[in-house]
Amino acid sequence: MKRPGPLLTLLAGLVLGLCLLTLNATTGTRTASSPYEEKSPSPLPARSAASPSPTPTPSPSRVPAADADYAGRTDDDAAAIAVSVRDGKAIAYFCDGRTKESWLRGDVQDDGTLRLTGEHGATLDGTLQEGRSVDGTVSVGGGRHAFSADRAKKPSGLWRATATVRSAKIDGGWIVLKDGTQVGIVTRDGEPAPAPRIDPETGAVTVDGQRLTARPATP
Structure with missing residues (x-):
């Protein structure tokens, strides 16, 4: 019997190459990731916008008491x-x-x-x-x-008269109410007594025979 010749050896190698090629096509070729591949940076957590500090509400200024x-x-x-x-x-x-x-x-x-x-x-x-x-x-x-x-609206309000009458110190006070009623006292050297009526339009009043003028009392 003759030994296989070079042609047989060549055919065997060809068959082996075809088998390897078929196996490679079936499994597909995988490409290894490069060890130097740059990874995408992880997104930073969103920072919530800081709420502005509330502006203190100024207290309303007080309006001075009206005269x-x-x-x-x-x-x-x-x-x-x-x-x-x-x-x-x-x-x-x-x-x-x-x-x-x-x-x-x-x-x-x-x-x-x-x-x-x-x-x-x-x-x-x-x-x-x-x-x-x-x-x-x-x-x-x-x-x-x-x-x-x-x-009160004039002539209502507070009236006062001070004077010296017949060597006595006179101090009179009157309250004129809105209905025209008058309430008052005249003191003579510290002794109180009901006051005579005043003219609310002019403040004129007669005390112990002497004509005086009462004026609106203010602080």
């Missing part, structure tokens, strides 16, 4: 009371028209409250109601009275 006059009566109708406000200050007059009276003074606070004081421990605590009225309490001579005084 005005107020007149009314105590709730028990025992006396009349008048209050006059000028430039943040106040003066008040409590009068029963017979023997009891008191002049009180003090400041008007930014919130419209006022605490006025007078002789012999007299006090008045009140609140301005947006320029329409004054409400509060007044303590005079051991008595405590609630009151409400509405804004």
Whole structure:
């Protein structure tokens, strides 16, 4: 028997090459990733926009108490009371028209409250109601009275006259209410007595035969 010749060897190699080529086509060629391939950077977490700090709301500026006059009566109708406000200050007059009276003074606070004081421990605590009225309490001579005084229009309001008549020191106070009623006291050297009527248009009044002029009382 003859040994296979070179032709047979060549055919065997050709068959082997075809088999390898078929196997490579079936499995496909994979391309290895390069070890130097740059990875896509991970997206940064979104930063929430910082909420701006709330701007503090400025407190509304207080409007100074308007200059005005107020007149009314105590709730028990025992006396009349008048209050006059000028430039943040106040003066008040409590009068029963017979023997009891008191002049009180003090400041008007930014919130419209006022605490006025007078002789012999007299006090008045009140609140301005947006320029329409004054409400509060007044303590005079051991008595405590609630009151409400509405804004007064001339000739209503608070009047006062001081003079010397026949060597006596005269001090008179009048409260003219909106209905024209007058409540007042004249003291002669500290002795109180009911006051004569004044002319509310001019303030003219006669005391012990002498003609005087009462004027609007202000702080």
